[in-house]
Amino acid sequence: MILSAQNIGFTYGEQGQKGKFIFRNLSFELKQGEVLGILGPSGCGKSTLLKVLYGVLPLQEGKIQILKTLYQARSAYPKNLKKEIGYIPQNPALALNPYFEAKKALMEPLAIYKGSFHNQVFKEIFDTLKLPISLLQLKVSQLSGGQKQRLAIARALILQPKLLLLDEPVSALDVSIQAETLKLLYAIKKKLQTSMIFVSHDEQVIRLISDKVLRF
Numbered sequence: 001m002i003l004s005a006q007n008i009g010f011t012y013g014e015q016g017q018k019g020k021f022i023f024r025n026l027s028f029e030l031k032q033g034e035v036l037g038i039l040g041p042s043g044c045g046k047s048t049l050l051k052v053l054y055g056v057l058p059l060q061e062g063k064i065q066i067l068k069t070l071y072q073a074r075s076a077y078p079k080n081l082k083k084e085i086g087y088i089p090q091n092p093a094l095a096l097n098p099y100f101e102a103k104k105a106l107m108e109p110l111a112i113y114k115g116s117f118h119n120q121v122f123k124e125i126f127d128t129l130k131l132p133i134s135l136l137q138l139k140v141s142q143l144s145g146g147q148k149q150r151l152a153i154a155r156a157l158i159l160q161p162k163l164l165l166l167d168e169p170v171s172a173l174d175v176s177i178q179a180e181t182l183k184l185l186y187a188i189k190k191k192l193q194t195s196m197i198f199v200s201h202d203e204q205v206i207r208l209i210s211d212k213v214l215r216f
């Protein structure tokens, strides 16, 4: 089991009647190599769920077994877990420091978590995402939206995580690059048995990549 969420809940603001209740008693499981698609209309809480899973927002109710670690409500996010999880936020600009050179932004997880660089992995990611190597010399702030989104995907993959949390990872890309990127993610799932939680509002995209679907 890669992830097992039991009765998790989240409310923005005050818990109780005054707060903005997003989800409650939510339970789901993710096995090794599986892709769980999260589908639902805008504002239903998909991004909130991923933020709770990555510790950007606190876990208020329930518990989550992630990889080998138990994360319980109202406790600190487990140390060392982020090293094994790749997170691509919906707004990729949030994952990338605009003042960094693209190369530094890409390599940042290796520096933070003391990972090692594999040239072959890097080349494959860049090739598939159709990111030119020359782009690495530019500042993040000089990249287009689609380039930032692809760099954020590359950044999340660089540590070869066991679990990928993807929040609308292809929504800002051209249809052709969208298809290529989905193929890359699919290849990663097949080759490395990487488990993924894949958020999208696009039923077709979800159907292409997911083994099972959670509807909000």
Ligand SMILES: Nc1ncnc2c1ncn2[C@@H]1O[C@H](COP(=O)(O)OP(=O)(O)OP(=O)(O)O)[C@@H](O)[C@H]1O
Pocket (backbone or CB within 6 Å): 012, 013, 020, 022, 040, 041, 042, 043, 044, 045, 046, 047, 048, 049, 090, 201
């Ligand atoms: N920091 C916050 N404080 C209060 N309410 C918030 C906050 N962030 C989000 N919300 C609200 O919580 C709800 C869920 O937001 P969330 O971003 O998780 O939705 P989503 O399903 O990802 O939507 P989209 O498909 O548009 O990305 C929305 O109604 C949103 O307005």
Ligand SMILES: [Mg+2]
Pocket (backbone or CB within 6 Å): 046, 047, 048, 090, 167
């Ligand atoms: Mg969202």
